[in-house]
Amino acid sequence: MTADVSPEVCPHAANPPRYPFAWSPPMEMPEALRDVHGSSAMEVTLPSGDTATLVTRYQDVRALFADKRLSRNIARPDCARISKDNDLFMDPHIDPDPPKHTQVRSLVTKAFTARRIESLRPYVQEVADQLLDEMAAGPRPAELNEAFAFPLPIKVICKLLGVPAEDRDQFRGYVDGFLAVTKLPPEEIGKARQNLWKYLGDLIEAKRANPADDLISEFIRVRDEDDNRMNEHELHFWCQGLLIAGYVTTASQIGTGTAVLLNRPDLVREIQADWSLVPSAVEELLRTQIMGSSVGTMRYAVEDIPLSDGSVIKKGTSVLLSEEGANCDPAVFDNPFELDIRREENHHMTFGAGIHYCVGAALARMELQIATESLLRRFPSIRLAKPANELPRALGGFMEGFTEIPVDW
Amino acid sequence: MRVIATPSTCAVSSLCVYRLPTVFDQDEDGLVLILDDHPDPTLHEELHRAARACPTNSIKILDSD
Ligand code: SF4
Numbered sequence: 001m002t003a004d005v006s007p008e009v010c011p012h013a014a015n016p017p018r019y020p021f022a023w024s025p026p027m028e029m030p031e032a033l034r035d036v037h038g039s040s041a042m043e044v045t046l047p048s049g050d051t052a053t054l055v056t057r058y059q060d061v062r063a064l065f066a067d068k069r070l071s072r073n074i075a076r077p078d079c080a081r082i083s084k085d086n087d088l089f090m091d092p093h094i095d096p097d098p099p100k101h102t103q104v105r106s107l108v109t110k111a112f113t114a115r116r117i118e119s120l121r122p123y124v125q126e127v128a129d130q131l132l133d134e135m136a137a138g139p140r141p142a143e144l145n146e147a148f149a150f151p152l153p154i155k156v157i158c159k160l161l162g163v164p165a166e167d168r169d170q171f172r173g174y175v176d177g178f179l180a181v182t183k184l185p186p187e188e189i190g191k192a193r194q195n196l197w198k199y200l201g202d203l204i205e206a207k208r209a210n211p212a213d214d215l216i217s218e219f220i221r222v223r224d225e226d227d228n229r230m231n232e233h234e235l236h237f238w239c240q241g242l243l244i245a246g247y248v249t250t251a252s253q254i255g256t257g258t259a260v261l262l263n264r265p266d267l268v269r270e271i272q273a274d275w276s277l278v279p280s281a282v283e284e285l286l287r288t289q290i291m292g293s294s295v296g297t298m299r300y301a302v303e304d305i306p307l308s309d310g311s312v313i314k315k316g317t318s319v320l321l322s323e324e325g326a327n328c329d330p331a332v333f334d335n336p337f338e339l340d341i342r343r344e345e346n347h348h349m350t351f352g353a354g355i356h357y358c359v360g361a362a363l364a365r366m367e368l369q370i371a372t373e374s375l376l377r378r379f380p381s382i383r384l385a386k387p388a389n390e391l392p393r394a395l396g397g398f399m400e401g402f403t404e405i406p407v408d409w
Numbered sequence: 410m411r412v413i414a415t416p417s418t419c420a421v422s423s424l425c426v427y428r429l430p431t432v433f434d435q436d437e438d439g440l441v442l443i444l445d446d447h448p449d450p451t452l453h454e455e456l457h458r459a460a461r462a463c464p465t466n467s468i469k470i471l472d473s474d
Contacts, residue, residue, distance in 0.1 A: 066465065109421040109439040117423065345458060353464040355420055362423040 016051050019044035019320070026402070027263050027388045029288055029328060029337055036325045040307035044320070050080035052298065052318040056325030058332040058349070060307050064321055066354030070299040073097050079300045080318035101355070103229055104238055107222055108359050111160065111215050117362045120156065124367055127155045128374040136378070141385035144405040148375065149255035150247075153367055157246030160363075161239070162207060162214025171199055175244050200240055215242070242360075249291075250364045252394075252401035254371045257285035259405045260339070261372070263388040267341055272376055281341035282368045287348035288339060290324045291394075291401040297321040297352070323349040379409035411447055411471045412456060416440035418467045425459045425468060432456065433468075441467060 021030035036042060036056040044054045055061055064070055110116075128148075135147040142148075154168050163171070177192020204220060211217040216239055223230045230238070261267060261281070271277045297320055305313040313319060326349040328336035333343075351358035358364070375382065384391070385406035394403045412432065414425075421439035425432075429452060434442045448456055460468040 106438055110437065112421060112423070113435045113439040114423040114426040115435070345461070347462045351422070351464070355418075355465065357420040357422050357464040359421065362427070 016043040016045045019046055023393055025389050026391055026393050027260060033324060033328050037329055040309040040311055046082050048081040048084045052080040052320050054320045054322050056322045058326040058329035061321045061326035061349055062353050065352055069303040069305050071097050071302050074298045074300050076300060112359050117366055124156055124370050127152055128370050132378040141406040141408040144407050145255045150251040152371055153247050153250035160215055162212050162216045200236055246360055250367050252291045255405050256289045256291050256401040259402050262384045277341055278369050278373045282372055283346040284341050284343050286350045287327045287346055290350055382407055382409040410453055413469050414441040414443050415467045418465045420465045422464050424462050428459045429455055
């Protein structure tokens with residue numbers, strides 16, 4: 001199962017470190033990241049026990065995101081598995097490489113142009129304000145994930161996709177199970193996946209009968225008009241992907257980013273004195289807090305690929321593109337371990353690069369900016385209600401944000 | 410200074426549109442369009458940033474012309 005890695009790319013080959021790297025203490029970027037830039041790549045051990053090659057330098061990560069010699073089709077039997085019990089992202093019936101990928105992606109991008117995203121802005125603001133009103137009226141301290149960080153993106157993605165509001169709690173449970181790596185027993189992960197798949201199947205049928213002006217209805221229309229563009233399984237798969245990606249990532253980032261910011265009251269004051277800092281602060285929090293690490297960027301080398309340090313990834317190697325390695329590469333970012341909310345050029349890799357650049361990035365940015373500003377305006381003296389180092393991290397899932405963020409004001 | 414973009418490689422990140430809305434726009438599918446291919450010199454620094462930030466290297470700046 002392991003990749004065929006040439007010796008020069010795996011300096012730690014005798015005992016590859018565990019990956020994802022540990023967050024310790026929980027507010028700081030993983031300490032292990034300080035040591036990863038000496039070479040272009042290193043070997044790591046995944047929760048499944050398989051090994052993969054982690055590419056760590058910005059220059060290499062960025063280039064490899066766009067490299068056709070790396071396939072995203074990782075359902076191959078000899079590709080490393082992240083988890084033995086959850087084969088998320090590994091559907092053998094889905095081809096995530098071009099040209100199939102290009103066909104599907106072009107369907108989706110329409111919905112994510114800057115203009116479309118901007119037209120959602122008033123809605124996002126309204127939802128944020130309403131949630132904050134409810135939070136203000138509720139008990140103190142409030143738990144930020146439940147009160148704000150999760151409901152906001154769920155409401156937004158449901159509106160975009162056309163998922164009924166009353167179904168939110170139901171599918172949220174399925175999604176949480178779906179994204180477990182080691183934190184749930186395999187049967188439960190399996191059950192959650194089946195439930196989510198069934199839920200979406202029912203929703204697709206309901207929308208087929210009653211189309212509306214939303215993304216799922218649009219997918220169904222395209223699928224039904226032209227069988228070659230997308231089959232029923234693919235339709236289902238991509239709806240599921242958008243629902244999950246549109247909710248969990250943004251929710252985790254709102255929670256985690258806010259927690260990190262609240263741990264630095266000096267920075268909070270700085271933003272409150274100058275709201276134009278919100279976008280750069282959001283980017284910096286995106287750069288430094290990759291809650292899912294890079295477990296979602298598994299690739300498979302279909303040819304030999306030379307790296308910038310002269311080493312070579314051999315054909316047949318399982319490769320992880322280290323977004324967090326790239327994001328703290330000292331060759332690109334000054335003082336990479338410092339939270340600098342005024343960083344001017346912050347071309348971090350958190351949304352990937354190349355043709356797979358996160359299609360929801362502009363939406364996520366807008367939600368994060370609105371969430372951050374609205375929260376700090378509504379509660380000028382908001383603070384963590386627990387010492388930062390006691391906030392528990394959600395380990396054992398594809399998203400490693402904080403599970404609990406008590407705040408007071 | 411002239412700016413050109415390659416819609417065929419654009420990944421619809423919208424980064425350039427947000428950065429310089431008077432220079433970049435997107436078509437129906439979200440692919441980059443150039444509104445002004447000879448931007449004012451005051452925008453040049455920002456233009457270089459946009460080119461560097463483009464996740465697909467779809468923006469090129471030509472110094473001549
Ligand atoms: S920055 Fe690049 S990928 Fe993003 S919209 Fe502009 S041209 Fe396209």
